[in-house]
Amino acid sequence: MSKAIRVEGLVKRYGDFAAVDNVSFDVSEGEVFGILGPNGAGKTTTLEIIEGLQPPTSGQVTVLGKDIRKQARHIKARIGVQLQSSAYFSFLTLREILNLLGSFYPKRLPPDELLGLVGLADRANSRVNQLSIGQSQRFTVAASLINDPELVILDEPTTGLDPQARHNLWDLISEMHARKVTVVLTTHYMEEAELLCQRLAIMDHGKVVAIDSPSDLISRIETTYTVKLQTDRPLSDGQSHALNEGGSLQQMDVDPQSQPAAGNSYVLRLDRNPESLNRALDGIVRSGISLKHLEIQPATLEDVFLELTGNELRD
Amino acid sequence: MLALTIANLKMMVRNRQTTFWALFFPLIMVAVFGLFDSNTFASSSVAALDLADNAASRQLVDSLDEAELVQLADPPASLEEGRRAVEKGDLDFLVAIPAGFGAGTVEGDGPSPAAELAAEVSMAPVTLVTGEEREERSQLIANVLRRSIDTITNGQPPEEGPDQVITERLEARSAPYFDVVLLGLVGMGIMSHAIISIAVHISNYRNLSILKRMLVTPLAIWKFFAAEVVAQLVLAVIQAAVILGVGVFVFRAELVGSVIHMLPIIILGSLVFLNIGFIISAWANTPAAASGMGNVVSLPMMFFAGTFFSTSALPWLLPYVADALPLAPMITALRDIGLRGASIWEVWQQLAWLGGWLVATSLIAVRVFRFS
Numbered sequence: 001m002s003k004a005i006r007v008e009g010l011v012k013r014y015g016d017f018a019a020v021d022n023v024s025f026d027v028s029e030g031e032v033f034g035i036l037g038p039n040g041a042g043k044t045t046t047l048e049i050i051e052g053l054q055p056p057t058s059g060q061v062t063v064l065g066k067d068i069r070k071q072a073r074h075i076k077a078r079i080g081v082q083l084q085s086s087a088y089f090s091f092l093t094l095r096e097i098l099n100l101l102g103s104f105y106p107k108r109l110p111p112d113e114l115l116g117l118v119g120l121a122d123r124a125n126s127r128v129n130q131l132s133i134g135q136s137q138r139f140t141v142a143a144s145l146i147n148d149p150e151l152v153i154l155d156e157p158t159t160g161l162d163p164q165a166r167h168n169l170w171d172l173i174s175e176m177h178a179r180k181v182t183v184v185l186t187t188h189y190m191e192e193a194e195l196l197c198q199r200l201a202i203m204d205h206g207k208v209v210a211i212d213s214p215s216d217l218i219s220r221i222e223t224t225y226t227v228k229l230q231t232d233r234p235l236s237d238g239q240s241h242a243l244n245e246g247g248s249l250q251q252m253d254v255d256p257q258s259q260p261a262a263g264n265s266y267v268l269r270l271d272r273n274p275e276s277l278n279r280a281l282d283g284i285v286r287s288g289i290s291l292k293h294l295e296i297q298p299a300t301l302e303d304v305f306l307e308l309t310g311n312e313l314r315d
Numbered sequence: 316m317l318a319l320t321i322a323n324l325k326m327m328v329r330n331r332q333t334t335f336w337a338l339f340f341p342l343i344m345v346a347v348f349g350l351f352d353s354n355t356f357a358s359s360s361v362a363a364l365d366l367a368d369n370a371a372s373r374q375l376v377d378s379l380d381e382a383e384l385v386q387l388a389d390p391p392a393s394l395e396e397g398r399r400a401v402e403k404g405d406l407d408f409l410v411a412i413p414a415g416f417g418a419g420t421v422e423g424d425g426p427s428p429a430a431e432l433a434a435e436v437s438m439a440p441v442t443l444v445t446g447e448e449r450e451e452r453s454q455l456i457a458n459v460l461r462r463s464i465d466t467i468t469n470g471q472p473p474e475e476g477p478d479q480v481i482t483e484r485l486e487a488r489s490a491p492y493f494d495v496v497l498l499g500l501v502g503m504g505i506m507s508h509a510i511i512s513i514a515v516h517i518s519n520y521r522n523l524s525i526l527k528r529m530l531v532t533p534l535a536i537w538k539f540f541a542a543e544v545v546a547q548l549v550l551a552v553i554q555a556a557v558i559l560g561v562g563v564f565v566f567r568a569e570l571v572g573s574v575i576h577m578l579p580i581i582i583l584g585s586l587v588f589l590n591i592g593f594i595i596s597a598w599a600n601t602p603a604a605a606s607g608m609g610n611v612v613s614l615p616m617m618f619f620a621g622t623f624f625s626t627s628a629l630p631w632l633l634p635y636v637a638d639a640l641p642l643a644p645m646i647t648a649l650r651d652i653g654l655r656g657a658s659i660w661e662v663w664q665q666l667a668w669l670g671g672w673l674v675a676t677s678l679i680a681v682r683v684f685r686f687s
Binding site: 076079087089090099100104105 | 318319322325326329330523524525527528530531532533534535
């Protein structure tokens, strides 16, 4: 399959600081490719270089077979871009904005068709400031499709949306995928990346730390299960020790999401060993911990991320 | 680009607040100056041409200068030139002291029973050249002049004999103060709206990432700015038309010059002010800051560039600074064309100044401009 994007040895420096530090990856035609990473990992900078908004310091970027340094205008005509937090003219209607944007491209889709696609057909004569956050986010995605692009780049398309609006956008992205449009997106949400993307790149400190399909990324890591438990009083040293019998406890934290009033919550991450879950449960029983709540989850991308970057993904 | 220009004009029409103020603020000023008898604010310009150049004539010039109502301007080089200045309206009154003035007075003489002397002085009467149409005003100046002459002739008011002041009336194109201010307001309105609206507009676009959004399309970005500028120019022309229209049809201003010749001045001036707006938008981080900075630039310029009063009365180097501001040549050129019927070719100096400003501000704007 030919490549929609090819990035090789990409570096972007601001003075001494390398925002993007020797990044390489490919995106195949027709795939949904996700870039995950904490804030400041270099995701947006990487995208802006691909979009032609910033020149790279060094490295090679090819989009739809063309060199971004030499044929930026040609590339821009064939891709659709949704910027992080970009708004539109306040005094034009949605239809007028789409007509205006369309006038910049050789090829364009009818505004009403696009508005219908994102469920805004009845708002064609509204202005952007009359839309809800979810609606305006969907509108920016519609606007990125105005030129019937072969490649769409979405920078955090679902950040700040309520679950309902997020699901609407997921449907829209699936719809694009069905139309054989290549989609590159960045996100903070693991379930989103797991659900939508065929392949993922995880970025941290300007570097790509892993690229693979979500399931392969998950099977690659050390953690197999996450056990969350809530007790009625703090664990004693002996109890903690009992939980770690057999060395299967990889990490134990006070659950960062717990309320202080909710009691004592712990998160155990268990390593890749068929016995580790049994041993942990055994430890709980033997040490006489009185449980208020117990939750056992198989590893998710969240764990992958934590293991690779040492950071929680959400900010 | 046509689509962009049309979209910009649409936005302007819909953004009623800004557009309304662009027209309304200068119109309020037009109404203020039109409804009051604004001519009472105006002071007359008087120059004395001393052809006698003797003790008596010098004394006359000095006493005129000291008179309360009169502030003497620089004298013209010759009587002919003075007459032309009066005809053009550059000068309201020219006091011509003839060569024979004071011939009968003896230099250094003390107080004398001066009845004869006074008669002799009056042999060579002083001519007051004026284009002033209002009788009371020229009477006023003539009386000041008579009193000054009396002082020289030892304070003896000549009760008999011929008048020592001859009034020579010329057909002058001197414009009423309202007309002068009206053209100043055209310049001011265009200046303040162009600077502030483009500065606010562009910094707002930058804050909303609209500039970035344009950059990811294949649109050549100069077209985006060109469309913005074209729309602003259309608004500037409409502004000028409305302000002049209200001035002429409601408040009876008289324009002798061609509006067509004003057009290049309006466009050239607008371009300079739009550039200043672009520069401000590069420095301001928020639209509110841009608006404030725009006011800081445009308010002093409005007063210093001679919208309401002549800047020659300013102290020290300030008159030169005032004349160098871009609004000054714009207003001067508009007045020369509108009030004196000059053609666009006759105001080439002002055009050159504006052209210089255009080049300078363009270079700075291109250097400092930023997209995000």
